Amino acid sequence: MKRVLCLIFLTSAITFGQTVQRGLPEIVKGTIKKTNHFEQLSQIDTIEQTHDPREKSFQYGTAISVNFSFPSNFLIDTLPNGDRVYQLGIESKNAISLNIIFDVFKLKAGTTLYLVGVNSNKFIGAYTSLNNNEYQTLGTELIYDSKIIIEVHEPLSNIGTSKLHINNIIHGYKNLEQLIKRKLNSSGICNIDVNCPQGNGYENQRNAVAIMINNAGGFCTGTLLNTTAGPFKPYFLSAYHCGTNPTSWIFRFRWESPENQVDCGTSVPSIDGPQTNTINGASLVASYKTTDFILCELNSQPDPTWNVYYNGWNKSGATPLNGVGIHHPYADIKKISLDIDSLVEERFSPGEPTNHWRTNWEEGITEQGSSGSPLFDEDHRVIGQLHGGDSGCISDFQTDFYGKLSVSWVGGNTSDSRLKDWLDPINVNVDYIDGNYLNGSNENSYDPYIKYYGTNLIGRNCAKSIQPFIIIGNGGISTLTTLTINYSYDNSANQKISWYGTLNQYEEDTVFLPIESFGEGIHTFNIELEISNNKSDNNLKNNTLNSTFNQVNNGKYYTFELKLDANPDETIWKLNDSKENNIYSGGPYNSTTHIIKRNFCLTENCYSIKLIDYNNNGMILGNQKGSYILLDSDLDTIIQLTESEANFKTSIKKEFCNQSNTNKENTLTIFPNPTNDGKIEINSSIESIQEVTIYAITGQKLEQQQFNSTFINIQTYKLNPGIYLFEIKTNNHTYVSHVTQL
Numbered sequence: 011m012k013r014v015l016c017l018i019f020l021t022s023a024i025t026f027g028q029t030v031q032r033g034l035p036e037i038v039k040g041t042i043k044k045t046n047h048f049e050q051l052s053q054i055d056t057i058e059q060t061h062d063p064r065e066k067s068f069q070y071g072t073a074i075s076v077n078f079s080f081p082s083n084f085l086i087d088t089l090p091n092g093d094r095v096y097q098l099g100i101e102s103k104n105a106i107s108l109n110i111i112f113d114v115f116k117l118k119a120g121t122t123l124y125l126v127g128v129n130s131n132k133f134i135g136a137y138t139s140l141n142n143n144e145y146q147t148l149g150t151e152l153i154y155d156s157k158i159i160i161e162v163h164e165p166l167s168n169i170g171t172s173k174l175h176i177n178n179i180i181h182g183y184k185n186l187e188q189l190i191k192r193k194l195n196s197s198g199i200c201n202i203d204v205n206c207p208q209g210n211g212y213e214n215q216r217n218a219v220a221i222m223i224n225n226a227g228g229f230c231t232g233t234l235l236n237t238t239a240g241p242f243k244p245y246f247l248s249a250y251h252c253g254t255n256p257t258s259w260i261f262r263f264r265w266e267s268p269e270n271q272v273d274c275g276t277s278v279p280s281i282d283g284p285q286t287n288t289i290n291g292a293s294l295v296a297s298y299k300t301t302d303f304i305l306c307e308l309n310s311q312p313d314p315t316w317n318v319y320y321n322g323w324n325k326s327g328a329t330p331l332n333g334v335g336i337h338h339p340y341a342d343i344k345k346i347s348l349d350i351d352s353l354v355e356e357r358f359s360p361g362e363p364t365n366h367w368r369t370n371w372e373e374g375i376t377e378q379g380s381s382g383s384p385l386f387d388e389d390h391r392v393i394g395q396l397h398g399g400d401s402g403c404i405s406d407f408q409t410d411f412y413g414k415l416s417v418s419w420v421g422g423n424t425s426d427s428r429l430k431d432w433l434d435p436i437n438v439n440v441d442y443i444d445g446n447y448l449n450g451s452n453e454n455s456y457d458p459y460i461k462y463y464g465t466n467l468i469g470r471n472c473a474k475s476i477q478p479f480i481i482i483g484n485g486g487i488s489t490l491t492t493l494t495i496n497y498s499y500d501n502s503a504n505q506k507i508s509w510y511g512t513l514n515q516y517e518e519d520t521v522f523l524p525i526e527s528f529g530e531g532i533h534t535f536n537i538e539l540e541i542s543n544n545k546s547d548n549n550l551k552n553n554t555l556n557s558t559f560n561q562v563n564n565g566k567y568y569t570f571e572l573k574l575d576a577n578p579d580e581t582i583w584k585l586n587d588s589k590e591n592n593i594y595s596g597g598p599y600n601s602t603t604h605i606i607k608r609n610f611c612l613t614e615n616c617y618s619i620k621l622i623d624y625n626n627n628g629m630i631l632g633n634q635k636g637s638y639i640l641l642d643s644d645l646d647t648i649i650q651l652t653e654s655e656a657n658f659k660t661s662i663k664k665e666f667c668n669q670s671n672t673n674k675e676n677t678l679t680i681f682p683n684p685t686n687d688g689k690i691e692i693n694s695s696i697e698s699i700q701e702v703t704i705y706a707i708t709g710q711k712l713e714q715q716q717f718n719s720t721f722i723n724i725q726t727y728k729l730n731p732g733i734y735l736f737e738i739k740t741n742n743h744t745y746v747s748h749v750t751q752l
Contacts, residue, residue, distance in 0.1 A: 035124040035133050035161045036095045042087045044128065044159060048099035049083075051076070051179060071182035073111070074102065080162065080174035092166035097159050099128075100179065105156040107182030113257070114175035115141065115148035118168040127155030143309060145293055146173070147257035152182060198403030202374040203272035204336055204344040210459035210552030211483045211516070212334060212346065214445060215390055217319035219383065220246070220263045221338040224253040229341040231383035232261075233392060234312075234320045235305075236445050238434045241320035244308035245432055246292060247395055248382030249413075250299050256292040256306040263287040264316050266344040287316045295432050298421040301365050301413030302358070302397040304382075305432055314448060321384060322391040322445035323433065327416035329353060330387035331730055333369045335396065335410070337383030339376055347374030347401075348461075351706050352730065358397055358411045365417040367394050371408040375401040385412040390516040391442055394418075444515070456545050457486035458493055459552035460537065461518075467535045467557045472565035472611035477525045477684065477750055479731070480537060482509065483518035485549065490541075497523060497537040520731035522684065522752055528561040535559070565613050566668055567746070568648065572606040572638040574599060575656065576631035580624040583638075588616045598624070616667040621651065621658070628658040640666065645737070645744040678738060678745050685726055686752035694720045697740035704749075705735040726751050 037044045051074050084096035102108060110125065117123065117139045124135035134151050141148055164172065202208050204216045218234040232248030234241070246261065253259070264287045292306040312318040333349040349369040356368035367385060376383070376396060384392045392415060399410030421428030434440070461481040478497075484490045490513040496504040511519055539553040547553065574581060582597035594610055619640065623629060629636025635653040642648055649664045679693045692699060699722050703714045712734070715724070724736075729751040738745045 033136075035126050035135065036087075036089075036163060037097065037126055037159060037161055038131070038133055041089065042095055044126075045085050045097040045099045047085065048101040048157060049076075049078070051100065051102040051181065053103065071107070071180045071184070073178045074181055076176055076179055078176040080172065084160075084162065094164045094166075094169055096162040096164070099157070099159050101157045102179065102181045103156060104183075105181045106184065107152040107154045107180075108156070108158055109152045109180045109182070110150045110160065110176055111178035111180065112148040112150075112174060113177040113255075114146055114173050116146050116173045117142060118164075118171040120165045121168050121172050122163045123174075124161045125150060125153050126159045126161060127153050128157040128159060130155045143291060145257045145291065145309070147291065149257075149259070149291075152180075198339070198375065198377060200375055200403040201339055201342070201345040201377075202274050202347070203267045204346045205267055205551075206272045206274035206346070207552070207555040208274070208348055208373055208461065209336075209346045210461060210555075211457075211485045211518075212336065212386070212390065213485065213549065213552070214319045214447075215321055215334075215384075215386060216266065216336055216344065216346075217264065217317055218321040218445065219336045219338075219344060220261045221265060221341060221344075221379070222248065222252075222256075222259050222261045222382075224256070224259050229338070229379045230381045231337045231379065232395070233336075233384040234318065235392065235433060236320040236322055236443055237432070238438050238440065238443060239436050241446055241448050244289075244311050244320075245295070246306050246308055247384065247392070248304050248306075249395055249397060250297050250302040250304050251397070252304065252382050254294055254297050254304055256294055256304070259292055259306075261289040261292070261308060263289075263312055263318055265338070287313065287318075296421070296426050296428060298418055298427045300362075301394075301418045301421070303395055303413050303415075303418045303421075303429070305429060311448065317447070319447055320445055321386075322389075322443050323415055324387055324389065324391040324393050324442040325416045325419040325429075326441040327414065329355070330367070330393060332388050333367065333393075334386040334390075335369070335371075335374075335376060335380070335383055335412075336386070337376055337380035337396065339378070339380045341379040345374060347371045347376060350732070355414075356411060358413075365414050366397060366411040367414055369399075369408075369410045369412065371401055371410070375403060375408060376410050377402060388516075388518065389442070389444075391444065455486050455488045456490070456541055456547050457484065457549045457552070458490055458513075458539050458541055458547065459483050459485050459549075460539050460555050467559045470560045470562055470565070470611040472562050472567050473748065474563065475525050475527045478523045478535065479733075479750075480521050480523070480555070481518050482513075482521055482539065484513040484515055485552070487515050488545075489514050494540040495521065495523075495537065496540060497535070499526065499528070499536075500534055501536070520752070522750070528563075530561055530563045532558060532560055562611055562613050565611050567643045568610040568612060568668075569641045569645075570594075570606075570608045570610060570619070570638065571641070572596070572608075573636050574606065575629040575636040576634045577625065577627075580627075581629060581636070582622050582624075584620045584622070585610065586618050586620065593617070612668045614668050616665060618663050618665045619649065620661060620663040622661045623659070626660045628656050628662075630656045643746045645746065678740075678747075680736070680747055680749060683747075684750035684752050688726055690724050690726060690749065692722050692724060692736075692738060694738075694740055697742060699738060699740055701739040703737040703739075704729070705737065706732075 036042050081096050084098045087095045119139040122136035122138055124133050126133040134153050221231055223229055230248055230252035232246050235245050235247050289308045291309040294306050297304040330353045333353050335347040339345055350372050354368040355364040356366050357364050358366045381396050383396045385394045387393045394412030394414050397411045397413050401408045401410050418429050425431040467478055493509040495507040498504050536556045541547045578599035584592055585594040586592050635656040637651050637653045639650040640648045649666045681691050698720055699717045701716055704712045706712055731751055734749050736747050736749050
């Protein structure tokens with residue numbers, strides 16, 4: 011799903027940071043002839059390879075295992091002065107590029123190593139003793155050729171003093187030079203730059219996240235972590251399926267669009283950010299396949315001028331109230347994703363224990379390249395790393411799965427399979443710690459921030475009135491007690507609300523604004539925080555937020571449920587109005603494990619739903635057949651496609667009209683709404699209430715209770731602040747209403 015980006019940093023980091031120009035290779039100068047013997051690498055399938063289609067590492071090439079030793083596998087020439095020149099020819103048919111992974115690399119001072127493209131006549135090098143490191147490993151840059159020669163030149167005095175062994179060669183099947191040019195903005199347009207308002211309050215956490223290129227030709231994401239002894243060692247958490255040999259990996263920090271030059275889930279392009287903050291190589295300290303984690307120690311501390319953070323973590327296993335992911339989808343610039351509901355314990359594959367957190371994104375998604383990225387709880391502490399999932403801009407399943415840090419803490423009960431020994435080296439056995447900068451002095455004193463989670467002020471809104479709510483938080487180390495909230499609609503004069511409370515660092519609170527009604531059409535919403543008591547806000551960039559929404563006063567909500575067949579990637583659907591204007595659409599899909607559910611807000615008009623199959627065989631494969639149903643707000647069926655109609659070949663179109671509600675909305679009352687005391691009363695003036703089901707605004711079923719009375723009480727104290735859907739069934743009718751929990 012994604013592409014490549016980082017060889018921008020791979021090339022720049024190695025070419026200018028490690029290799030040294032020391033003249034030409036001998037075979038380029040013509041001092042000796044090029045070898046005509048080439049080791050033929052095994053044929054590979056050039057189609058992109060993944061272990062599991064849900065895993066979200068991004069590949070540009072495939073690693074081929076080899077066993078080439080120096081000097082035994084090299085041909086030898088002796089120069090007139092006694093120096094020796096060694097050549098190893100390698101060919102991998104149809105490769106766009108090749109790069110070499112040395113699991114043993116130690117050159118004597120004065121010895122040089124080059125990579126020379128036979129067809130292109132271009133070369134990389136020289137590699138010298140300056141490239142030696144304590145792990146004696148090296149990953150080279152890419153050379154764009156399918157046929158190369160490795161040349162080693164040993165002075166007479168150095169003969170027999172260098173050690174080299176090659177264990178992997180990366181066969182590139184994508185042209186990174188071309189892909190690099192479009193890596194920026196390569197991810198789906200629904201992704202949200204980390205410096206958008208949705209990232210307010212996560213400026214510190216953002217600074218710990220990096221993109222990495224592994225020695226198997228792939229890209230992933232990960233994060234630095236703090237320890238109970240302080241951030242004295244650069245421990246980096248990522249995903250097991252990204253690889254377990256980080257000795258030649260490259261880690262790129264702080265690649266993000268500048269504030270005020272961002273793409274917040276629109277088609278506006280992101281602006282490029284710093285590209286030179288890179289670390290070469292790391293050592294593996296622990297890994298555990300069950301929860302898909304790898305922990306490695308970078309070869310060096312990141313430069314303090316990069317302002318890199320070391321994230322805190324939480325090993326308690328307590329269910330988080332919400333989740334945030336920061337990552338590099340499709341190897342693009344850094345993005346953020348938000349799950350505003352409580353996370354769910356889940357298994358990644360059938361038969362496994364529930365050792366993952368499941369998210370369901372309300373804003374943003376993840377893509378290939380996001381694997382290994384951190385998941386944060388409401389206290390901004392890491393609770394897991396991304397294993398995989400179904401989320402994507404063209405997917406209606408916005409779920410992802412993160413290996414739980416609480417399970418990885420003990421892992422396989424050995425030091426090399428758990429996090430405990432490395433993140434708690436002084437054995438204080440705390441459930442959580444906060445993050446920090448290396449010098450511990452870069453945190454803001456006062457830093458209020460704002461988030462907006464009121465979905466009625468985004469997109470199309472059918473509700474007759476709106477009660478916006480915002481989430482405010484404290485990103486600074488000093489406690490917040492008072493704030494002024496300034497807000498306006500359609501650029502009118504500011505209205506003010508005073509907030510009083512107690513917010514310690516990373517604590518948040520929900521604030522509800524007064525109920526408003528709007529005329530038909532497009533409206534804007536703007537809001538800003540103002541710190542009180544003459545305190546100085548050290549970060550004004552996260553104090554404002556705005557949105558645009560389309561008010562539909564004569565509209566009605568519908569629910570569309572689509573059951574997929576076994577070829578979901580062939581299916582799309584479109585909902586058009588009577589003039590064939592497209593209002594909603596979906597597909598193609600990449601999973602058959604769920605029923606697609608979408609909510610529509612429609613005006614009084616006639617509409618059609620058109621189902622299209624790209625392979626001209628309808629929604630049927632063997633015994634598995636697709637179908638759909640459209641329900642109105644009373645859950646009455648409006649139109650449907652039955653399984654008996656699934657064999658529609660190319661397309662099928664059904665029409666319906668949205669007509670005014672005429673009768674039932676006043677037969678039922680809900681009081682109080684909003685509620686802030688943990689209970690509401692529901693009164694039916696005509697029929698007995700039989701059943702009440704509570705859903706999250708995203709459609710997730712939370713609770714169901716049975717009754718047989720015209721007057722009932724519902725306890726809501728277990729619900730987090732937010733808006734919920736109450737489905738109320740009486741003897742003959744079904745009602746759906748929005749209920750706000752303060």
